[in-house]
Every structure is written in C-alpha cells, then in structure tokens.
Amino acid sequence: MKFTKLRIAGFKTFVEPTDFLIEPGLTGIVGPNGCGKSNLVEAMRWVMGETSSKNMRASGMDDVIFSGGGNRPARNMAEVVLFLDNSTRTAPAAFNDNDAIEVSRRIERESGSTYRVNGRETRARDVQLLFADASSGSRSPAMVHQGQIGQMISAKPQERRRILEEAAGVAGLHSRRHEAELRLKAASDNLLRLDDILQQIESQTKGLERQARQASRYRDLAASIRRSEALLALINHREATQALADAEAKLAFFACEVEEKTRLEAEAARAQGIAAHALPVLREAELARGGDLQRLIIAREALDGEEKRAKARSAELSQRIAQMSSDLSRERALIADAAGVLERLDVEAAELSDAAAAEADIETQGRARLIEAEAALAAAEAELSEAQEQRAGIEARRMSCEAALRDERARLARLEAEFTKVADEKAALLADLGGGEDRALLQEALEQTIETAGAYEDEIAQFEAAHADARSLEASARGKLAEAERKAQKLGTEAQTLSKLLTAASGGFWPPVTDEITVARGFEAALGAALGDDLDASTNPSAPAHWAETDRRADPALPEGVEPLADLVTAPEALARRLNQIGVVSRSEGPALLPLLKPGQRLVSKEGDLWRWDGFVQAAEAPTPAARRLTEKNRLGELTLEAEAARETADALKAEAEEAEAKVAACAAAESGARQSHKAALREVETARARHAAAERAEASAAARLSALEEATQRLTSGRDEAREKFAEAQMALDDLADSAELAERLEVCRTRAGRERAVVGEARAELQAHLREAQSRARRLEAIANERKSLAAALGRLRRSDQRFRGADRGSHNRI
Numbered sequence: 001m002k003f004t005k006l007r008i009a010g011f012k013t014f015v016e017p018t019d020f021l022i023e024p025g026l027t028g029i030v031g032p033n034g035c036g037k038s039n040l041v042e043a044m045r046w047v048m049g050e051t052s053s054k055n056m057r058a059s060g061m062d063d064v065i066f067s068g069g070g071n072r073p074a075r076n077m078a079e080v081v082l083f084l085d086n087s088t089r090t091a092p093a094a095f096n097d098n099d100a101i102e103v104s105r106r107i108e109r110e111s112g113s114t115y116r117v118n119g120r121e122t123r124a125r126d127v128q129l130l131f132a133d134a135s136s137g138s139r140s141p142a143m144v145h146q147g148q149i150g151q152m153i154s155a156k157p158q159e160r161r162r163i164l165e166e167a168a169g170v171a172g173l174h175s176r177r178h179e180a181e182l183r184l185k186a187a188s189d190n191l192l193r194l195d196d197i198l199q200q201i202e203s204q205t206k207g208l209e210r211q212a213r214q215a216s217r218y219r220d221l222a223a224s225i226r227r228s229e230a231l232l233a234l235i236n237h238r239e240a241t242q243a244l245a246d247a248e249a250k251l252a253f254f255a256c257e258v259e260e261k262t263r264l265e266a267e268a269a270r271a272q273g274i275a276a277h278a279l280p281v282l283r284e285a286e287l288a289r290g291g292d293l294q295r296l297i298i299a300r301e302a303l304d305g306e307e308k309r310a311k312a313r314s315a316e317l318s319q320r321i322a323q324m325s326s327d328l329s330r331e332r333a334l335i336a337d338a339a340g341v342l343e344r345l346d347v348e349a350a351e352l353s354d355a356a357a358a359e360a361d362i363e364t365q366g367r368a369r370l371i372e373a374e375a376a377l378a379a380a381e382a383e384l385s386e387a388q389e390q391r392a393g394i395e396a397r398r399m400s401c402e403a404a405l406r407d408e409r410a411r412l413a414r415l416e417a418e419f420t421k422v423a424d425e426k427a428a429l430l431a432d433l434g435g436g437e438d439r440a441l442l443q444e445a446l447e448q449t450i451e452t453a454g455a456y457e458d459e460i461a462q463f464e465a466a467h468a469d470a471r472s473l474e475a476s477a478r479g480k481l482a483e484a485e486r487k488a489q490k491l492g493t494e495a496q497t498l499s500k501l502l503t504a505a506s507g508g509f510w511p512p513v514t515d516e517i518t519v520a521r522g523f524e525a526a527l528g529a530a531l532g533d534d535l536d537a538s539t540n541p542s543a544p545a546h547w548a549e550t551d552r553r554a555d556p557a558l559p560e561g562v563e564p565l566a567d568l569v570t571a572p573e574a575l576a577r578r579l580n581q582i583g584v585v586s587r588s589e590g591p592a593l594l595p596l597l598k599p600g601q602r603l604v605s606k607e608g609d610l611w612r613w614d615g616f617v618q619a620a621e622a623p624t625p626a627a628r629r630l631t632e633k634n635r636l637g638e639l640t641l642e643a644e645a646a647r648e649t650a651d652a653l654k655a656e657a658e659e660a661e662a663k664v665a666a667c668a669a670a671e672s673g674a675r676q677s678h679k680a681a682l683r684e685v686e687t688a689r690a691r692h693a694a695a696e697r698a699e700a701s702a703a704a705r706l707s708a709l710e711e712a713t714q715r716l717t718s719g720r721d722e723a724r725e726k727f728a729e730a731q732m733a734l735d736d737l738a739d740s741a742e743l744a745e746r747l748e749v750c751r752t753r754a755g756r757e758r759a760v761v762g763e764a765r766a767e768l769q770a771h772l773r774e775a776q777s778r779a780r781r782l783e784a785i786a787n788e789r790k791s792l793a794a795a796l797g798r799l800r801r802s803d804q805r806f807r808g809a810d811r812g813s814h815n816r817i
Contacts, residue, residue: 006022013039014039014066086098103127373760404730405727411723412720453678459678460675491642518569530610563585565583582601585603594615
C-alpha cells in the first residue's frame with residue numbers, strides 16, 4: 001500500500017479543506033517557521049490512530065480543532081482523510097476489497113473521534129492494525145520527527161529491534177499477538193469464571209437435588225398421610241356408624257324401660273294417693289306420741305347430768321385429799337432432811353475452818369521448795385544448751401565436710417566421664433577424617449562434571465541451530481505449501497464454478513453441439529462468427545434442428561493458402577463438411593480472398609470477422625454466447641490442467657513440509673534429549689559441588705571440633721586435678737574433727753540431769769498449786785455452806801407453814817365429802 005493523497009479540514013492551522021498529493025518518489029514541503037509543516041505530519045499521525053494529545057503538542061485532543069484566528073471564527077469539527085493505493089491488494093482481508101482505501105478521522109468538540117474506512121465506521125484498533133501491517137503508524141519509526149535520528153543512533157537494543165521489526169513488516173503481527181493474548185487472557189478469565197459458575201451451579205444443583213429428594217419424600221409422606229387420613233376417616237366413619245346403630249338399639253331398649261317405669265310410676269302414684277288420704281290422722285297421733293317422748297327424754301338427760309356432776313366432784317375431792325396427804329408427807333420429809341442437812345453443814349464448816357488455819361505454813365514451804373528446784377533447773381539447762389551448741393557445731397562442720405566430699409567425688413566422676421567422652425569423640429573424629437572422601441577426588445569429579453555439562457551446552461547450541469534451520473525450512477515449506485494450496489483451491493473453485501455454469505447452460509433434452517466441440521485457444525470468436533446460431537443445434541437426429549452427416553467428396557477446395565477451420569477444431573463428424581468449407585485468415589487478407597470463395601464457403605478472422613461467398617461481410621463484434629461458451633470451455637480445460645498441476649505441486653510441497661516437520665520434530669527431540677542430558681549433567685554438577693562443599697565443611701568442622709576437643713581436654717584435666725586436691729582437703733578436715741561419741745555421752749548426761757530437775761520443779765509446782773486450789777476450794781465451800789444454811793432455814797419456815805395449811809385443808813375436804 002502507498003499513500004497517494006492527504007485531505008485536511010479544520011485541523012489546527014488548516015481551516016479550509018486542503019488536499020496534498022503524495023506523488024511517487026520524494027515529496028518535500030518548504031515554508032517558513034509557523035506555516036504548518038509539522039501540522040501535516042501530525043495530521044498523518046492523527047489519522048493513523050494517535051491517542052496521546054501530548055504527542056500532538058496539545059493539552060487535549062479537542063485542541064487539534066481550529067481555534068480561530070484573525071477574522072476567522074473557531075471551528076467545531078476537524079477531519080483528516082488519508083488516501084491509500086491498494087492495487088497490490090496487500091491490505092488486511094477486511095479492507096482488501098478495493099484498489100483504493102480511504103481512511104478518515106473526524107472529531108467534534110466534546111464528542112470524541114470517529115474513524116471510517118471507505119465510508120464505513122470502524123474501530124481505532126482496526127485502523128492502527130491497518131497501518132501496522134503496512135509498516136507504518138502513528139508511532140512508527142517510519143514517521144521521522146525532529147531529533148529522531150539522534151535518538152536512533154543512541155537507541156537501546158530493544159528500540160532498534162522495534163525499528164527493524166517495523167522495517168520487516170512484523171509490527172502488525174506483534175499488535176495482533178498482543179490483542180490475541182489479551183483476548184486469550186480474557187477467554188481464560190472467562191473460563192475460570194465459568195468454572196466458578198459451574199461449581200456454583202453444581203453446588204446449587206446438589207442443593208436442588210437434595211430439595212428435590214426432600215420434595216419427593218414430602219410428596220410420598222403427604223400421599224401416605226392422605227391415605228392414612230382417608231383410612232382413619234373410613235375407620236371413624238365405620239365406628240361412628242356402628243356406634244350410631246348401638247345407640248339406636250340402646251335408645252329402643254331405654255324407651256321400653258321408660259314405658260315400664262312410667263307404668264310403675266303411675267301405679268305408685270295411685271297407691272300414694274290412696275295412702276295420702278289416711279295420712280293426716282296418723283300424723284296427728286304421731287305428733288302426740290312424739291311430744292310425750294320428748295318430755296321424758298329431757299327429764300332423763302337432766303337426771304343423768306346431775307349424777308355425772310356429783311360423781312366427778314366426789315372423784316375430784318378424793319383426788320385432792322390424796323394429793324394433800326402426799327404433799328403433807330413430802331413436806332414433813334423435807335423438813336426432816338433440811339434439819340439433817342443443817343447439822344452436816346455445821347460440822348463441815350467447823351472442819352474447813354480448822355484446815356484453813358494449818359494451810360498457811362504448807363504454802364510457805366511449797367513456795368521455797370519451788371524456787372530451789374527452778375534454780376537447779378536453770379543451771380542444768382544452761383549446761384545442756386552449751387553441750388548441744390558444741391555438738392551442733394561439730395555436726396555442722398562434719399556435714400559440711402561430708403557434703404564437700406560428696407560434691408568433689410561427684411565432680412571428679414563427672415570430669416572423668418567427660419574426659420572419657422571427649423577422648424572417644426576425638427578418636428571417632430580422627431577415624432572419620434581418615435575414612436572420609438578425598439577432597440582432591442571430589443574436586444576432580446566436580447571438574448569432570450562441569451566439563452561434561454559444557455559439552456552438553458555445545459551440543460544444545462548445535463541442536464538449537466539445527467532446530468532453527470529446520471523451523472525456517474518448515475516455515476518456508478509451509479508458506480510455499482499454503483500458497484500452492486490457495487492456488488490449487490482457487491483454480492479448483494474456479495474450474496468447479498465454470499463447470500457448473502457450463503453444465504447449467506447445456507441443460508435440456510437435446511444438448512447443443514458446442515458441448516462436443518473443442519477449439520484451439522483464441523479461435524473461439526472465429527468459430528462463433530462462422531457458425532453463429534447453428535452451434536445451438538444438437539447432433540441428435542431426433543432433435544427438431546440437428547446436424548446430420550452428408551457426402552463432402554464433391555465440395556470445392558478453399559483458396560490456396562487458406563487454413564480450414566476444421567484443422568483448429570475437434571468436432572463431431574456431422575460438422576466436418578461445414579468446417580472444411582470455412583477458412584481462417586487475417587483481417588487484412590479477408591477482403592482480397594472474398595472473390596475467390598466458392599458457393600457455401602466462408603472466411604473468418606481470429607477476431608471474429610466474417611466474409612461469406614455471396615458477398616456478405618460482418619465485422620467483429622462482441623463474442624456470441626456460443627463463442628463465449630467455447631472460450632469458457634477452453635478455459636475450463638486449462639483450469640483443470642492448471643488445477644491438477646497445482647494440486648500435484650501442493651502435494652509435493654506437502655510432502656516437503658511433512659518432511660520438514662519430521663525434521664523439526666527430530667531436531668526438537670534431539671534438542672530436548674540434549675537439554676535433558678544437560679539438566680542431568682547440571683544436576684550431577686550440583687551434586688558433585690554439594691559433595692565437595694560438604695567435604696570442605698566437614699573437614700573445617702572436624703578441624704574446629706578437634707581444636708575444641710583439645711581445649712576441652714586441657715580444661716577437664718585441670719578441673720580433675722583441682723577436684724582431687726579439694727577432695728583430699730575435705731577428707732583431712734573431716735578426719736581432724738572431734739569424736740562425736742564423747743560429745744554424745746556428755747550431751748546425754750546433761751539431758752538426763754535437765755530432765756530430772758524439770759521433774760522436781762514440776763512436782764514442787766504441782767504440790768503448791770494443789771495446796772492453793774484446796775484453799776480456794778475450802779473458801780468457796782464455806783461461802784456455799786453459809787448460803788445453803790440461809791436457804792435451808794428459809795425453806796424450813798416455808799415447809800412448816802405449808803404443813804399447817806395442808807392440815808387445815810385436809811380437815812375441810814373430809815368434811816365436804
């Protein structure tokens with residue numbers, strides 16, 4: 001595609017519609033600064049799909065519209081149209097229908113831009129892809145602006161690659177790949193969303209299935225309940241019917257009983273009426289007898305009550321007499337007891353007074369004895385305390401020495417165990433160092449594996465190069481195959497279409513003779529002009545108009561030098577006579593040979609001119625339908641041959657492509673095998689490196705551990721010697737302590753003496769306290785005797801007065817009885 005013209009209207013400084021022709025070669029624009037030269041390039045970038053207002057030297061995309069100036073008002077719209085020549089048909093398939101492509105972009109204030117291609121509205125993305133496929137575009141390196149040459153010189157490799165890709169025409173493929181990746185990502189997101197939706201639907205389906213099972217169970221239970229309810233209603237109905245029948249039977253039985261009872265009631269009422277007539281006389285007699293009986297009953301009850309009261313009073317008086325007699329006897333006994341108690345109290349008081357007089361001397365002696373015993377006890381306890389302190393100090397020192405001995409013995413045993421453990425660990429570590437892997441061998445194995453991995457890397461590079469060559473060959477073969485397939489398909493489609501057209505045109509009961517004629521290429525118009533409508537006739541004898549075979553031996557020959565048309569046409573025998581009488585000449589020779597024609601002879605030119613023997617001349621015009629049909633028939637034959645050849649070529653290219661594909665697969669398999677081997681070699685390298693590093697770490701660790709073990713051995717040796725010295729010192733201190741048997745014997749003597757003195761003090765204190773308690777007890781007893789004598793004297797007076805009162809009461813009771 002090539003740019004042919006640029007039309008600008010209302011864009012920046014171009015307020016009026018302006019056309020700029022872009023001729024083949026170099027087109028230059030010359031003018032002073034500010035005349036709008038850069039606006040032309042920006043207009044081309046803008047129509048190619050530029051979306052950044054910054055790249056258009058504007059703060060907003062609406063700023064590209066003419067904003068007014070001088071005496072011209074601002075415009076509300078801007079439009080740029082770019083015309084492209086597509087005669088080579090290299091545009092994308094969506095825009096490859098025309099030889100010319102018209103791309104326009106129109107913008108209105110605050111309404112955005114619209115793109116059109118050949119008058120049809122399209123997306124900005126499609127316009128950008130259109131120019132990207134043509135190695136151009138709004139941001140293509142082909143659009144050179146100020147300072148871009150210097151940028152290209154100092155560009156990074158990625159930017160240079162973009163320039164090379166733009167020059168190679170693959171930038172559009174990158175854009176399409178990016179768009180395809182976005183679509184694939186969107187499709188992948190949609191698939192993930194679809195999976196989520198399917199899972200949600202599946203969970204909903206499970207819930208619906210569970211609900212459906214519950215609904216089915218509910219229906220079954222509801223049906224069972226309805227059946228049970230119906231059965232229950234039937235049973236209730238039957239029971240109610242039976243109960244109704246029973247009730248009706250009982251009703252009849254009770255009706256009979258009611259009738260019988262009514263009859264008996266009537267008879268009883270009649271008897272009652274008879275008895276009621278004699279009832280008043282009997283009632284009067286009953287009332288008289290009842291009054292007499294009531295008077296007698298009252299009199300009897302009064303006598304019975306009087307008798308009961310007399311008996312109760314007699315019993316009460318007898319009981320009071322007995323009670324008074326017993327009280328009198330008791331009071332006399334109490335008086336006698338009180339007199340005896342007074343006598344005893346007097347005797348006890350005299351004895352207590354005598355004992356109190358002698359108690360003062362006993363108390364004084366007891367106190368003196370207690371003081372002497374307490375002094376002896378204090379001396380014994382002081383001696384016992386001194387002996388206990390001496391024994392406790394000795395035992396404490398002994399326990400301290402024994403504890404020190406135990407500690408040093410345990411420490412010495414622990415140090416010996418640690419010394420043995422360190423020695424064993426040191427021996428084991430030396431044995432491990434002697435039996436470990438040699439670091440030199442590990443280093444050699446590591447270098448060998450690295451060399452092997454390097455060799456595999458070289459093989460991978462070779463296989464990659466072979467794989468790339470095979471892929472390029474495959475791509476080339478597939479490109480050729482695709483081209484051959486398209487060509488074969490195109491020829492086959494064209495031949496099939498043409499065959500269908502020819503078949504449709506030759507339909508009918510009697511096919512025309514043109515179906516059986518084959519003419520040399522280029523002479524179709526000549527044959528059509530020579531035969532005309534006769535070509536529509538059939539060779540079938542039953543046809544109304546048909547060709548028939550005739551004798552041609554007496555036919556005259558054509559003029560000398562004239563080639564008969566029969567030599568250029570393959571036709572049925574019925575047309576041989578006619579074709580032999582038709583000559584083929586050039587246009588210039590026809591008029592000169594016309595007089596030489598015999599009756600029935602004709603001359604035709606390749607272009608379709610006709611000269612007939614009777615002087616009829618017809619110039620070449622548009623080919624007749626028969627001529628066109630013959631041309632199409634010849635074309636069909638050529639297309640069939642070309643299609644077969646294209647198909648053979650395609651088959652051969654297909655075989656080459658398959659071979660290239662097999663080679664690519666083989667190279668890929670070889671590369672994959674080499675990569676696997678390389679990975680395995682790398683793993684071996686890592687393993688060897690890890691073993692080598694592990695050996696180094698083990699050796700360093702063993703050296704450090706040996707050093708630590710040497711220090712531990714020295715530390716344990718010094719500690720063991722120190723523990724032995726401290727153990728000997730503790731044993732000597734324990735041996736220097738006094739004999740504990742003597743201390744124990746002395747302590748026992750002191751403890752016995754202290755115990756004896758405590759017993760003496762206890763006895764003296766107990767005797768003194770006993771004397772004091774007895775004195776207190778005698779004093780309290782004397783006080784109690786005095787109080788008791790007072791109470792007994794008062795009680796004796798009361799008893800005597802009660803005795804006199806009881807005697808008087810007893811005499812009165814006997815008198816009343």
